Structure formats: C-alpha cells, structure tokens
Amino acid sequence: AQSVSQHNHHVILSEAASLELGCNYSYGGTVNLFWYVQYPGQHLQLLLKYFSGDPLVKGIKGFEAEFIKSKFSFNLRKPSVQWSDTAEYFCAVATHNAGNMLTFGGGTRLMVKP
C-alpha cells in the first residue's frame, strides 16, 4: 500500500524566514500530488497540485512545490513566511492502484512568530 511521510511534525519560524516542508511517498507508478492547508479551526483548503508537466508548481499565497520523481518527493516551499501562514499543512498522494483516492501524510504544524 502507498504511504505518505511528512517528517517535520512541528516547525516554528519567525516572520520572513524561508520555509521548506518535506513530503515523501512510497509508490513507483504515476502519481498525482497535492498540498492542503488547514488554518486553525477551519477546513482543509487546496494550496497546489501536480498532475503532470512542469515539476515546479506554483500555488496560492506564494507557495510552490517541486516534484522530484527520483526522490519520490514533493516538498513545499515559501521564500518568506508570514504570521498568517500559521496552520497545519498536509501532503497527499493519489495513485491509480488506490483507485485514485487520496492518501494523506500526518501533517506538519507550522507556527510563525510575529
């Protein structure tokens, strides 16, 4: 079965610091990749997704992610975080062998200090 790993469970940054959240998955075939964000007390919202094409994907609010097939990774980045980016971030993978359903990582809680 496929799995998704987010190695950083908690990240604390100061405003203007750069952010990189790791995401690795275990599946050798074609994948569709997603990053979702959950602000405190709110539901999950899509940040960005990769289906095919340019492996560097731009999302909302200045986020981007790079798909590196050889490393089975889809890391999320933002060059300069803001206090309002405080949230939990979830990486998710959909693969054909799982009926294209999403498998979510465990999430990374990001706290940005003002």
Added chain:
Amino acid sequence: DAGVIQSPRHEVTEMGQEVTLRCKPISGHNSLFWYRQTMMRGLELLIYFNNNVPIDDSGMPEDRFSAKMPNASFSTLKIQPSEPRDSAVYFCASSLRPPDTQYFGPGTRLTVL
C-alpha cells in the same frame, strides 16, 4: 457556489446515543468522501462514494459506523451506538472524480461523553 455543506457543526452526545452527520456535496460533483481527523491518527478516509455508490468502505472502523448516499446531493454518516473514542472532527469532501481536487466541508466536531 456554497461549497460543501455539513451539519451540524458541533455535536455533543452521550455514550450509547445515535449520531447522524450530514453532508451536501458541491453540485455536479460525482465523488464524495468521509474523513475523520484526530490528534492521534491524523486524517483518515472512512468511505468513498462515486455516483452515489459506495466504492471503498475499508476505512470504516467497525459496524457501529454506516454511511449512505441516497441521492447526488446528500449523504449521511451514522454512528450507533456512539462511544467516547469516536470523538473527532468528521469532514466530508467532494470532487468531480478522483483524482481531481477534493473540496472539504467545514467539518462536524463530535464529542461523545
């Protein structure tokens, strides 16, 4: 579009009671998903419907949980009888079809005393 609608937003009940959570997906979406989110286990897929038909219910924890989708615009998740360990936030999500983007509802925060 109103997005995915869930009700109630909060539910507090006593152990042994029946709980029914409701979801209205985005109009035109063919797939509907029920998730459970807890601190210990994170986000878990409970069941997935496509065109109102349950496709995969392998995530349903036990027979106390059941889900239905009588039509394209309504789904329920029922817990009978409820137990304290069922306390969690339950999210409903819909999409045009997998693996398209899933749009999540606001969730129902369930507390079983």
